[in-house]
Amino acid sequence: MTFIAQILTLYPDMFPGPLGASLAGRAMEEGKWSCNPIQMRDFATDKHKSVDDTPAGGGAGMVLRADVMASAVDHALEQQPHAPIVAMTPRGKPLTQARVRDISAGPGVTILCGRFEGFDERIFDARPIEQVSIGDYILSGGEMGALVLLDACIRLLPGVMGASSSGDDESFETGLLEYPQFTRPQKWEGRVIPEVLRSGDHAKIAAWRKQRAEEDTRLRRPDLWEHHRDAPDQSPSGARGQKKEDRS
């Protein structure tokens, strides 16, 4: 099955861009996903092909028109009725690995890329659009966000990553950051790889990794740690429904 990415943008030349290389590029050549950029300007109706207008209430910049966006979204919906429609906006819900996993398990995704000051808010009432942010900073347009979302989805498509298990321990998959990694040379600039990783004792290695994943998450990402600690235990052997701190 091909995962179909439709991208509504004023800059279709930005696609596939970096997704034409490496893992995603190979996956595209193999037909595991397809990249369909759509020029939003084609849905403008006036003779200047305008997609934007000045903000109601005044202020700097321009705003993307709801009527033009709706025509573009309706076209995308006709092409792919079952794919979620995601608009890139810093006002959206922060993108998570869990959402990426959900999207990558579906038939594809339609991504609406903003520019200027963003979208006329009415588009979000009028069409089934999920608002997504890729982080608390401002980009000049939604295209980079679209590339980020697609890269994250594509690597999860069946057969794209070499060893399918290589994703399981990854940061965020377990609600924690991943443990730190090391490779040869054994000694570099006087620094050695932690002894335990050279022990060959798999149980000890797993315990060390778990402890480092927890410690690093607690120190670097107290927000994730808080959430992880409060979440009911999901492990098959764990006492389901109990908070982790309640267990002895």
Ligand code: SAH
């Ligand atoms: N005036 C807006 C920012 C507009 S930036 C505000 O302050 O909220 C122009 C476009 O870039 C946005 O419409 C959006 O599509 C994209 N963009 C900028 N930052 C983003 C982010 N953090 N996540 C997702 N999209 C972003």
